[in-house]
Amino acid sequence: MDTTIQTDLEVFRMETKAWLEANCPESMRTPVKKFEDIYGGGSEATFDNEDQKIWFERMRDKGWTAPAWPTSYGGAGLNKAEHKVLKEEIKKLGCRSALWSFGLTMLGPALLEFGNEAQKLEHLTRISRGEVWWCQGYSEPGAGSDLADLQTRAVDNGDHFLVSGQKVWTSYADKADWCFCLVRTNPEVPKHHGISFVLINMRQPSVEVRPIKLISGSSPFCETFFDETVVPKVNLVGGLNNGWTIAKYLLTHERSMIGGISEAGQQKLLSQIAIEMVGLEDGKLADPVLRTEVAKWLINGAGIKWSMERMTDEAKAGAPIGAKSSFFKYYATELNKDKFELMLSMGGFEGLQWGEDYLDGKLARDMCRTKGNSIEGGTSEVQLNIIAKRILNLPTK
Amino acid sequence: MNLVINEEQQMLKTSAKEFLKNRAPIEALRKLRDSKDPKGYDPQLWKEMAEMGWASLNIPEAYGGMDFGFVGFGQVLEEMGRTLVASPMVSTCLVGTSIINFGGNTMQKENFLPRIAEGSILLSLASEESNAHRPLKVSTQYSKTDDGYSISGKKVFVLDGNVADYFVVTTTDASNASANGITLFIVDAKSEGITIEKKIMMDSRNAAIVTFDNVKATEADLIGEEGKGKKTLEKALDIARIGLSAEMLGSMQEAFDRTISYLKERKQFGVVIGTFQSLQHRAAQMYCEIQLCKSLVIKSLQAIDTDSPMLPYMASMTKSKVGEVLQLITNEGIQLFGGIGMTDDEEIGFFMKRARVAQQTFGDYNYHLDRFARLSGF
């Protein structure tokens, strides 16, 4: 081939590909079996094996655990185009994610937007280096869909707050070093105006966590109790009583992310799975009703994928995504649930098995887990409320 | 490829919207219907549309066309769907032009395309024979004669058949019926042996039953080669399926917009009905479904423009989904308008009636779901 002029981006692509090929261990190029196979970091984290460790450390040193973050915070400072190239090359080679955590996907973006320089320097760097595990302390027993009704109090005590109250559904709080948390700093004003966003060190005696077992059999959630927990004021993000703004920003982010998950995890087309599990008769899926359902699912799957693409393109052209993230969240999570129902039905009797180990009974357990997709990050019903009010402008009263 | 329309396409869309709002609102369709108009469309309106170049958006410049591309053409179709314009656009431009353009020889292109572009002739595909869309099952036959061919058979649901100047007719070889090939002829509608029986459909448009009784055709009337018409037919149909889906997308958006407006204005129990959460959720779900349709339609229009090998899949995905959603939206429209929705005075019912005809045209939800699965190998 005649290689004369190459753009910088092409050079970057070639270098990236070469680097990944040289540095990603073979075993890290195989599909993950379960979510926990991806290294999450944190002070108590251990590696499953040597390859996982090598892969994480190499990516960390390259700044590619947080490729788009500035180098001063442990990222690689890639621009959008480069970041896209990196993602494409990682996908082509089938490399596993070297680090995945709430810190990277949720707190990071919020700090970049609302944090002060000291907070960014301290926390972003530790997140990108996989040194801390963060959990999200939003929901409370009395504040789920109506999140703004949260009652966990933060009382001003000079240079620090004293936080007391109970959080629930705190995913992975039992492993967490830190918690980004919504607390009430002013009970006198309308509920949305008295909330602050604070960073709480979980490693103190006044914090207690109790795991909750889920219908999938695993226990990634906890109840979290704070009893006069000390939170220095330097850990207040985005100003006093400004927490709801940050929470909304993050929720939008989280919704797009959950919306995107169903696609990211997809290694095989649903039709291929159906052919393998159910078989063909005269070139058609042996179960004609299932065949219709699978066809319909694939069309909807393509439809939501292209809708996300279209709305991203429209955003670049000046029409912000805003409340449309509720559409992604609602539709993609409902589709993901449908997909697992279809797979469980294709799986037949074998698919119903439920062994001691997660992998022995994976399909049934995974299917149970998908039921949470339309609850976490705001329920489907709440997303529909948002679409009705903010996109269609239907009146409240 | 970017999934946003460009400035030029947006301008075309805006001007189409303006023109149709003034010149062809639903009121115009009602008038055609109530006056029992023998043609079922307004020739003067069609002339004006052709003058603006709408009849030639998919005709190459060499044959007097605009060659605007289908993403742009789709914008006009969408706007036409919003006001439910009865016009020969689907029969003549989406199907007729596509068949001549992809299957015709230079002489045929020179003969037909400039006249279509001007709006001076109408074409119609005579393909359906059974009570549902089965374009590849053809029993209309042609046989060779001393001076050419003779065609006999009966075609149904021939769109605009009562006003067409030419029929593109699908046939099989009488001497070799088992070969399963399809042969396309273009014949003058006034040819001896053609009987046209006009049928008015529920959308107030016309579709005829056309009988061919030893109709003469010559070598020059043959489109492509004998027995090799399937590819052209399928391609033209796929384009028409996508184009019609763009029209249907316009109809669903308009019906939805009208429903949402009604939810904001009708009062019961002392409040506007749009405050009821059960209705809000139905509205929000419809919004989501429309978003999927929008994305499928623009992707498919792009697939035509880029001559994508995925065209058949795209056409079937899009036509099935858009048909399903249009049914939902038009039904919910009537339901949410309540009693008013059932009256002929209120226009929401027009959308439901047009929808049902458009849904079955070129294959309904079931047909395309099945075809999509087949094309995908399961």
Ligand SMILES: Cc1cc2nc3c(=O)[nH]c(=O)nc-3n(C[C@H](O)[C@H](O)[C@H](O)COP(=O)(O)OP(=O)(O)OC[C@H]3O[C@@H](n4cnc5c(N)ncnc54)[C@H](O)[C@@H]3O)c2cc1C
């Ligand atoms: C897998 C999973 C992970 C999670 N991880 C975290 C986490 O890390 N951190 C965290 O803080 N929280 C987390 N959550 C909590 C989650 O955000 C809440 O469960 C969620 O917001 C719903 O609140 P709830 O459970 O109190 O349900 P409720 O709000 O009590 O809802 C019960 C039912 O009522 C419906 N409903 C409520 N209000 C309305 C309304 N206005 N209109 C119509 N219907 C309504 C709901 O849709 C639902 O069907 C997680 C949840 C799950 C399932």
